[in-house]
Amino acid sequence: MATARKPRSKSSNRNSLVDLESGVISREIFVNPEIYAQEQEQLFARAWLFIGHQSQISKPGDFFVSSMGEESVILCRDRQNEIHVFLNSCTHRGMKVCRYDEGNTPVFSCPYHGWSFATDGKLVGVPYFKDAYKETLDKSKWGLPEVAQVCNYKGSIWATWDKHAPSFAEYMGGFTTYLDFLLDTWDGAGGETEVFGGIEKWVIPCNWKFPAENFIGDRYHNISHRSVDMAGVGPSGVGRRDTTEREGATALDISFPERGHGTITFLRPDDKKTTSYQHSKIVSEYFAHCESERQKNYGKWARLLPGPSTVFPNMSYLPRQPRSIAVWNPRGANSHEAWRWFLIDKNAPPEVREFLRHYYITYSGPSGLTEQDDMENWNYAHNASQGVIARRHPYNYQMGLGFDGPPVVTDGLEMPGQIRNVTDAFAGEQNQRGFYQRWSEFMSAPDWDALATWRNGNGKSH
Template sequence: MADGNQVHASWDREAILSLFDPASGRLDRRIYDDEGIYQLELQRIFARGWNFMCHESQIPNSGDYFINYIGEDQVIVVRDGEGQVNVLLNTCRHRGNALCRAEQGNAKSFVCSYHGWNYALNGDLIGVPGLKTYYRGDFDKSQLGLAKAAKVESHLGFYFATLDPAAPSLHDFLGDVGRSGLGMVAAYGDVIVLDGIQKNVIDCNWKIAVDNLFDWYHVMYSHASANSTGFVDLAKILQPDNQLVMLGEYGHGIGGPGIPEAMQAQLDMIGDEQRAEMSKSTPFRLRPASAKDLMGATGVRSLGHPNIFPNLWITLNGMQLCLRLPRGAGATELWWFTVVPKDSSPEQRRNAVRSATHLFGPAGLLEQDDGENWSQSTRASRGVVSRSLGHNLQMGLGHDQAIAGPDGGAAIATCISEHGQRWLYQSWTEWLAAKDWADLKANHSAPPQGTV
């Protein structure tokens, strides 16, 4: 379904690959503003890749649905009578009307508000007013069911969908680093996602919001005022000299504080109860021993931020997820999902929501700082001279060693750096340059080893 063959006239493979130079860290500012690039992203990244849809706890019963997006294609994620999760394009096959207008709910079927066509939960067209009278029986309902995602799969209860039938399995797409990132959410036990997704639009390109999650350089400076309120102790979280960056195939990454190997070896020798007790005196929730099964031996040492390429951020301790949905080259809609333990009390859930809304989202102490910087970075990169200057992502370049972890991917133990951002943009150029999955599989970079 993803049409990767329509290349905007000015963006052939060579031009795309030149947008980021991994050897110098120079990034072309046009990637945040150019309409041709934006359209290519919708085709070659969002329609081609696996996109996070929802968590299984959001649609437990037959008829439960949740509205999401694949790029700018709106989709209905719905559980049908057989328990199967379908991802249906939310556009009527008659005249294109959006079928489902609520953000989530329960339905027996989806009836179009324009002329009344009725679709089953699996997308089949089951009712057409005037079939005999106006169409005079000359109509084949079987040809006009809702368009569906090519593949829908889940990992640890997180559902993803792709529009491209040639995409690899979700397991292979995520690779060790992507699976480790989702494992971070599930590491403490069964979780649910609470109703009420916080949504807001920021005037910035979606990639600026994404690359910021690897950016631990800005934390003490941008968020100085948030820190001074005492609501968060950023100095305790930051650990500038104990950073662990993980780079995964197809652009996944995890960046931020890490547990040094020697310390992890000590943790491995103590029980879960003692770990829980120790967690009370740190901003990190030390994970139970079983987390290693979900996150791998390297992943379990990460206390940072995973990004499942292209746009799913998992926050510290896996307590929130954030989708950065593109709304044109110059706007991004942020969707904040709050995660709580399945067995949490009503009071614990209220506290989780309170903490989530105070940190991120439009009223969050941290995101008010971030959003302003992202929007101004997008705007101030747009002028005809400004956009020729390039962005600088050279921090740490050539000063660190990437080693292949026992779990695959690459791991870099370092201080604060821009390795995560460089890997994101290098992978992004490769996704954009490849004309289809076969091309991407053959021509993308493996996570680096040696000097990075």
């Protein structure tokens, strides 16, 4: 498609590929390597990205090697207890200064020529500094490139390479209302959450946007998961989730099109107190206790039961069943590397920990009975979208377009975002459209002044 390669103007490129008025999106944005290359510059070098969890680096010197877009980065807690994120590439000749996945170290020493970097990223050691450099090398200028901003939000660590990007709080806007349900403890009391040891990492042969848009609000793919629903991997032995807590709830799709985030959320009737995970004694007592604490701690907000969500661009999460974070790291237009963190309340009893761990493994990732089928679909959807004829036929995002859902009765809950009631419709695609609206803006906007549309009063949800 010529417009994809040589757009007449940035806006025509955007309009021709992502047409949200008609609800169609060109396959080019998934398969075209030039668009993929633009994404690295326009999107991944400017957006806030998820890096890891503070429990992975609890002590000074602890590090975890993560990924921002295509690039390897080191998340590290320095000796002063400050959290840093730097590029994992020596400033001298580019060698990875760390090829371990995680650990604790006083220094990152490059295996190539021996330049050494402290846990705060500063260059501290240069071989032949006196003899070969005559001490003229300004070490202060050759530390590991560090991200422009880093934020620890309730234990989740985020970073951006763009110093002009808004703060993480502004980037998220009201979406933290929903993200909090993932990061807070199950009882909402503000205790500590940690990640299980073992971060799943695997390669999925499809563009990174397939899973990002699936998690943001795709309620339409039950057929994908029919086999697991029949085999029953859910905590109560049937289906793939324990859906009792959602009975009678209003199904909401919530989009933040001016920011790109989106979530599936359920709004329970006020008098409904049922909770999930009620099939074995210790586990059910624990979750029943958490639920009653949750009611106290969240008050009327406890009516919200969060579901699958995506923080723009490539961090997705499941806040409850199974409670986990995924990052879809781009690896070329045709592939990506999925990373998966699994969360647990630090004070959860051993029986609960074991119950959740088992459920997490059997639901999620490459060995998960549920997600195996997602990956097959994304794989071959991408595969069948690469040909010249296929590329002439855009994807359809028209579900729910052009008409409103029934009114949402929130009884005074001021929920942020563009909310659509899909209880009767079963599904809708407003969240996906919101995601691609934001994607187009990132692809064409010259800078963050243009990207921070909400500052002009244009944003619908704050």
